[in-house]
Amino acid sequence: MLLKSASLLLLVPFTTAHFLLNSPPTIGFSDDEESTYPCGSFDVTSRKTVTDFPIAGLPISVTSTHPEDTWFFRAALLNDTENWVNLLPAIMQQGTGDFCNPSVPGLAAWEGEDAVIQIVASAPDGFLFQCAAVKFVGGSAATSASCKNGTKVTAEFTDEKLILNAQTTSTAGGSEATETATKTSGSTTQTSAPSSTTTPNSAVRKDAALAVVGGVLGSLGLLLL
Numbered sequence: 001m002l003l004k005s006a007s008l009l010l011l012v013p014f015t016t017a018h019f020l021l022n023s024p025p026t027i028g029f030s031d032d033e034e035s036t037y038p039c040g041s042f043d044v045t046s047r048k049t050v051t052d053f054p055i056a057g058l059p060i061s062v063t064s065t066h067p068e069d070t071w072f073f074r075a076a077l078l079n080d081t082e083n084w085v086n087l088l089p090a091i092m093q094q095g096t097g098d099f100c101n102p103s104v105p106g107l108a109a110w111e112g113e114d115a116v117i118q119i120v121a122s123a124p125d126g127f128l129f130q131c132a133a134v135k136f137v138g139g140s141a142a143t144s145a146s147c148k149n150g151t152k153v154t155a156e157f158t159d160e161k162l163i164l165n166a167q168t169t170s171t172a173g174g175s176e177a178t179e180t181a182t183k184t185s186g187s188t189t190q191t192s193a194p195s196s197t198t199t200p201n202s203a204v205r206k207d208a209a210l211a212v213v214g215g216v217l218g219s220l221g222l223l224l225l
């Protein structure tokens with residue numbers, strides 16, 4: 001019991017981070033500026049650490065501190081960083097902790113090209129960004145020993161579409177999407193198509209409330225420390 005509370009306290013400072021990109025290596029991480037498009041305030045063209053991204057697949061590993069996030073894994077050519085292409089459909093994660101997709105496919109048409117991948121979290125507190133410098137390559141899929149899911153984490157693909165570049169900062173439903181989401185500076189509005197069977201509104205509100213509770217607990221924890 002005592003051990004359990006001690007380890008919970010150790011985790012508390014972690015709640016100040018929105019999300020961490022564990023692999024591939026991030027271009028940069030700033031908790032305070034993670035909401036700055038396109039790369040959380042870091043230079044989208046940075047090539048300090050470039051990861052080979054096999055078309056056959058690369059693990060992408062993140063750690064979320066939110067009770068729920070929707071992830072968008074996107075790529076752009078280095079010479080054209082406003083044209084983001086989805087590598088996978090949106091992924092909705094529930095539960096705080098590690099999430100790793102062991103094999104995100106690369107773009108075959110871009111083999112040999114210098115590119116950037118952008119990890120976007122649509123979080124209860126808004127959009128958050130980190131990027132990684134990559135080069136798409138042939139060969140077999142990459143693996144990572146640290147690719148794991150947290151015990152409380154579940155994830156599944158969703159229909160949510162993201163329309164987000166320097167000119168447009170919102171999500172919107174595509175033609176087949178069953179819901180649209182618009183998030184602007186903290187406020188959240190969502191509408192559902194008549195055929196939708198989900199209840200995104202209540203889900204978002206509940207999670208926002210949980211995030212607030214987490215923040216309060218986090219501050220208390222920091223005071224205790």
Ligand SMILES: *[C@@H]1O[C@H](CO)[C@@H](O)[C@H](O)[C@H]1NC(C)=O
Binds near residue numbers: 077079080113
């Ligand atoms: C970027 O590079 C690719 C491949 O090298 C080329 O096909 C494309 O025309 C370039 N795009 C721009 C905007 O320069």
Ligand SMILES: *[C@@H]1O[C@H](CO)[C@@H](O)[C@H](O)[C@H]1NC(C)=O
Binds near residue numbers: 148156
């Ligand atoms: C994590 O969970 C997702 C969704 O269930 C799954 O696709 C993925 O393979 C899991 N990752 C690992 C490392 O098991």
Ligand SMILES: [Cu+2]
Binds near residue numbers: 017019066
């Ligand atoms: Cu956050």
